[in-house]
Every structure is written in C-alpha cells, then in structure tokens.
Amino acid sequence: MQTASLKCRIYPLYCRFRTASGTAAPATFVKKQRDMKNEIFPCLWFDGQAKAAAEYYCSVFKNARILSESPMVVNFEVNGKKFMGLNGGPHYKFNEAISFVVNCDSQDEIDYYWNKFISDGGVENKCGWLKDKFGVSWQIVPSNIDKLINDPTRGERVLNELLKMQKLDKHVLETA
Numbered sequence: 001m002q003t004a005s006l007k008c009r010i011y012p013l014y015c016r017f018r019t020a021s022g023t024a025a026p027a028t029f030v031k032k033q034r035d036m037k038n039e040i041f042p043c044l045w046f047d048g049q050a051k052a053a054a055e056y057y058c059s060v061f062k063n064a065r066i067l068s069e070s071p072m073v074v075n076f077e078v079n080g081k082k083f084m085g086l087n088g089g090p091h092y093k094f095n096e097a098i099s100f101v102v103n104c105d106s107q108d109e110i111d112y113y114w115n116k117f118i119s120d121g122g123v124e125n126k127c128g129w130l131k132d133k134f135g136v137s138w139q140i141v142p143s144n145i146d147k148l149i150n151d152p153t154r155g156e157r158v159l160n161e162l163l164k165m166q167k168l169d170k171h172v173l174e175t176a
Contacts, residue, residue: 041082045092046134050074050085053134057083060116099129099137103145107170113140114167128168142170 046053051069054076058064067075067082074085104110117140118124121133128141142148145168148158157176162168 039082041084042098043084043086044094044136045086045088047090048087049134050087053136054083054085056132056134060113094131094135094137096125096129096137099139101139101141103141103143104170105143110140110142110168110170113138124166126166127162128165130166141168142173145173148173148176 044050044053051074054066054069054074057078058066058076061078063080064078065076067077069075072087076083076085102113104113114124114130117130117132117138119133123131125131125137128139129137130140131137149155149162151158154176158173161172161176165172
C-alpha cells in the first residue's frame with residue numbers, strides 16, 4: 001500500500017512513491033514538468049537612466065525595439081531577447097560579475113560593436129571586455145572563440161594572443 005510520503009529527487013526529475021516501510025513502490029514514477037511556462041529575462045538596474053539606456057541599446061543593435069515604458073520600467077527587446085530597465089536609484093552599480101556576450105562573425109562586426117560601446121564614455125578592458133557608458137559589461141568576441149581556445153593543437157597560442165589584446169583581432173586569433 002502506498003502512503004502520502006512522496007520523495008522527489010532533483011536529478012533526474014522524477015518523483016517516486018514510497019511504501020510505508022520506505023521501500024520504493026515498483027514502477028510508480030511520475031515525470032515532472034521540465035518545460036518552463038514563464039519567460040526569464042534580465043532586469044537591469046539604472047539610476048534614472050532606464051529609458052536612455054534602452055534607446056541607446058536599440059540604436060546599437062539593428063534588431064531592437066522598446067516594447068513598453070513607464071516612469072519606473074522600460075521593457076525592450078534585442079535580437080528577440082527581452083530586457084527590463086528599472087529606474088531603481090543609486091543603490092546598486094553594475095560590475096563585471098555579469099556581462100553580455102556579443103558573438104561576431106567578422107572583424108567588421110567586432111569593430112562596430114566595440115566602437116559603439118566605447119563611444120560616449122565607454123571603457124575598454126582586456127580580452128574583448130568593455131563597459132558601456134552606463135557601466136554594463138560586454139564581451140565582444142568572434143563567434144568561433146570557443147572553438148579556437150579549445151583547439152588541442154593551438155588553443156594555448158590563441159589564449160596567449162587573446163590575453164595581450166583589448167579589442168579582439170579575429171585574424172590574429174585564427175592564425176595563432
């Protein structure tokens with residue numbers, strides 16, 4: 001006889017009924033829902049600049065638009081991904097613990113995004129990282145960077161070249 005004691009395991013995502021003695025009831029599995037019905041998206045905390053930031057990001061990315069706005073919140077979309085800008089005040093600042101990666105297929109794309117983000121007060125950093133004028137961290141990288149770094153024969157050379165750069169040079173990395 002099965003009791004109401006239900007022991008769930010996180011991995012794998014299955015629940016199993018236990019008998020009163022604690023042994024597993026044979027073939028009594030219920031698969032848990034894996035698909036999430038609710039969307040997950042980042043909320044970016046700004047000090048009164050959420051609308052200006054959303055407009056800025058929409059000007060940088062070709063496939064971007066503002067979805068809705070209020071004095072407190074601006075929802076916008078970049079390349080099909082939703083973002084929320086919150087006018088939360090001066091309490092919190094952005095840092096490198098969170099960054100957005102822009103995969104670029106060509107050096108022209110790397111140059112475009114790099115120059116857009118460092119203009120008007122952005123700050124260059126090492127290894128393809130930078131901060132835009134709002135303090136948000138970005139990684140502007142070739143779309144094949146993982147393949148290059150993980151190549152067993154030249155990955156170390158690629159990494160050594162990458163560590164010398166601020167803005168990444170796709171050709172130098174690919175020929176390392």
